[in-house]
Amino acid sequence: MTDFSEAPQLIDRFGRTVNYLRISITDRCDFRCVYCMAEQMTFLPRAQILSLEEIYVLARTFAELGVKKIRITGGEPLVRKGALALLQNIGRIDGLDELVMTTNGSQLETMATALQEAGVKRLNISLDTLDADKFKAITRTGELSQVIRGIQAATLAGFKRIKINAVILKDRNHLEVTDLVKFAVDNGIDISFIEEMPLGIVNQHNRSDAYYASELIKTDLARHFILAPSLEKTGGPSNYFNVVGTQTRVGFISPHSENFCSTCNRVRLTVEGRLLLCLGNEHSIDLKQVLRDNPDNTDVLKQVIIDAMLIKPEKHEFNIHEQPVILRYMNMTGG
Numbered sequence: 001m002t003d004f005s006e007a008p009q010l011i012d013r014f015g016r017t018v019n020y021l022r023i024s025i026t027d028r029c030d031f032r033c034v035y036c037m038a039e040q041m042t043f044l045p046r047a048q049i050l051s052l053e054e055i056y057v058l059a060r061t062f063a064e065l066g067v068k069k070i071r072i073t074g075g076e077p078l079v080r081k082g083a084l085a086l087l088q089n090i091g092r093i094d095g096l097d098e099l100v101m102t103t104n105g106s107q108l109e110t111m112a113t114a115l116q117e118a119g120v121k122r123l124n125i126s127l128d129t130l131d132a133d134k135f136k137a138i139t140r141t142g143e144l145s146q147v148i149r150g151i152q153a154a155t156l157a158g159f160k161r162i163k164i165n166a167v168i169l170k171d172r173n174h175l176e177v178t179d180l181v182k183f184a185v186d187n188g189i190d191i192s193f194i195e196e197m198p199l200g201i202v203n204q205h206n207r208s209d210a211y212y213a214s215e216l217i218k219t220d221l222a223r224h225f226i227l228a229p230s231l232e233k234t235g236g237p238s239n240y241f242n243v244v245g246t247q248t249r250v251g252f253i254s255p256h257s258e259n260f261c262s263t264c265n266r267v268r269l270t271v272e273g274r275l276l277l278c279l280g281n282e283h284s285i286d287l288k289q290v291l292r293d294n295p296d297n298t299d300v301l302k303q304v305i306i307d308a309m310l311i312k313p314e315k316h317e318f319n320i321h322e323q324p325v326i327l328r329y330m331n332m333t334g335g
């Protein structure tokens with residue numbers, strides 16, 4: 001048994017220190033992005049999901065085990081009732097250096113300032129296109145203008161950093177990569193391009209046909225911008241470049257064309273309370289049950305989390321040319 005009172009650190013079999021937790025606080029969302037969800041989704045019943053109090057206890061417990069950064073995600077985190085109060089509470093946890101969030105931006109017009117005041121330091125906002133019709137087609141239910149207003153509200157609210165996340169699909173939005181970088185430059189924010197990951201079964205496109213490698217995006221961008229490799233290390237999967245002459249960084253998250261697992265420092269908590277040790281594998285532990293079985297004893301929970309590190313896989317195994325082996329959707333996973 002590991003003695004966590006002496007060395008509060010989570011270390012896996014491969015010597016990687018886990019100090020970053022991503023928490024999905026809801027599987028629900030006001031959008032239905034084609035790469036993330038099926039059009040008709042069944043969401044989890046309330047009894048099956050963690051309460052806000054349980055999420056807070058888990059976040060605090062991870063911080064006591066050396067986690068320094070927490071990202072709140074979903075589903076769309078801001079559609080969960082009580083999300084703001086939860087963020088305020090997590091923002092006050094001792095030992096946590098950074099509270100950040102990923103959002104689709106739909107609620108930011110009214111919530112950005114309150115989020116900043118709650119202690120959220122950085123925001124990732126998803127935006128795949130600047131064309132209103134394409135935006136509707138990709139998100140199925142979203143309004144581009146609402147998200148643009150949300151991004152503007154966020155830039156005024158004073159976050160330390162804002163980054164656009166764009167999933168690029170061939171023949172849907174791959175011709176827009178230059179315009180998206182221009183948008184980021186004009187707004188003084190960063191942008192990351194993401195290769196689609198084969199999570200859950202999607203029915204609107206063939207993932208293999210829609211694959212658009214990061215290298216192709218770099219070639220497209222090189223016609224309009226000078227990209228200089230950034231020396232700044234974020235510890236994450238993004239490979240960053242500075243757009244020379246601007247404040248903007250462009251990142252590439254390339255789960256297919258590059259393997260970033262050797263430096264992985266993160267685990268994910270689903271809204272069902274399942275601790276996922278790897279985005280691209282099913283290895284997981286049911287922390288909700290441990291918490292509910294031991295409501296007054298977080299030492300048991302800590303030991304289970306420490307032991308879970310022993311099953312963290314070495315790397316993800318994605319193959320977009322086959323039917324996905326990971327049947328959970330991204331909104332369940334907490335992207």
Ligand code: SAM
Nearest residue numbers: 035036074075076103104126165196197330335
């Ligand atoms: N709803 C929020 C949002 O869209 O930003 C947070 C949750 S969403 C699941 C987090 C991120 O995962 C988004 O940037 C989204 O574009 C990305 N994503 C969803 N499905 C994906 C997939 N199959 N492959 C790659 N990225 C995906």
Ligand code: SF4
Nearest residue numbers: 029031033036075104
């Ligand atoms: Fe919702 Fe985000 Fe998934 Fe789009 S990517 S459906 S916004 S959870």
